[in-house]
Amino acid sequence: MxxxxxxxxxxxxxxxxxxxxxxxxxxxxxxxxxxxxxxxxxxxxxxxxxxxxxxxxxxxPVQHNEPDYAHLGFAMASRDEVDRIADMAREDGVLIWPPREDPYPVGYYCGVKDPSGNYVEFSYGQPLGPGAEDADRGLRD
Missing domain, CATH: 3.10.180.10 (2,3-Dihydroxybiphenyl 1,2-Dioxygenase, domain 1)
Known part of the structure; x- marks a missing residue:
C-alpha cells in the first residue's frame, strides 16, 4: 500500500x-x-x-508551550531568501526564531508565527525541497 x-x-x-x-x-x-x-x-x-x-x-488561537517546535515547513532556494523572510517577519512583529544554523539535516532556518499562532519554518539546506541537492548526505540511508 x-x-x-x-x-x-x-x-x-x-x-x-x-x-x-x-x-x-x-x-x-x-x-x-x-x-x-x-x-x-x-x-x-x-x-x-x-x-x-x-x-x-x-x-x-494556537498556544505553544516553549520550547515548542511544532510547525509547518517551507524550503527556500537560498540562505538569502530565509533572511528576507526573517526581515519581513521582524518588521511585521511575527518573527519567533531568528535565522540560525543547526546541524544536518536541519540546516539554516527561521520561524514565523501565522495569524492563528501556527509556527511556520522557512529553511535552506535540508535534504528536501529547494537546496536539497546541496544538502543531500544520505538522509534515506
Whole structure:
C-alpha cells in the first residue's frame, strides 16, 4: 500500500489574514473557495495537484508551550531568501526564531508565527525541497 500526502487542513481564526499571510510569506494562491470563503484551498504555484492547504474558519488561537517546535515547513532556494523572510517577519512583529544554523539535516532556518499562532519554518539546506541537492548526505540511508 502506498499513501501520498495531498493536503493539510487547518482551522484559522481570521481567514482574510491567513490567506494574506500565506500569499505574502509563502507565495501560495487560492485555488478553490467554498461556503462564502469559510473554506479556502491554497497551493504553491505549480503544485496545485500535489499538495494543498485547506484553511477553515472557526479556529482558536494556537498556544505553544516553549520550547515548542511544532510547525509547518517551507524550503527556500537560498540562505538569502530565509533572511528576507526573517526581515519581513521582524518588521511585521511575527518573527519567533531568528535565522540560525543547526546541524544536518536541519540546516539554516527561521520561524514565523501565522495569524492563528501556527509556527511556520522557512529553511535552506535540508535534504528536501529547494537546496536539497546541496544538502543531500544520505538522509534515506
Amino acid at each position: 502506498k499513501a501520498n500526502l495531498t493536503h493539510v487542513a487547518l482551522h484559522v481564526v481570521d481567514m482574510e489574514a491567513s490567506v494574506d499571510f500565506y500569499q505574502r510569506y509563502c507565495g501560495m494562491k487560492v485555488i478553490h473557495e467554498r461556503d462564502n470563503r469559510h473554506i479556502c484551498w491554497m497551493a504553491e504555484v505549480g503544485r496545485e495537484q500535489e499538495m494543498i492547504f485547506v484553511l477553515m474558519v472557526g479556529g482558536q
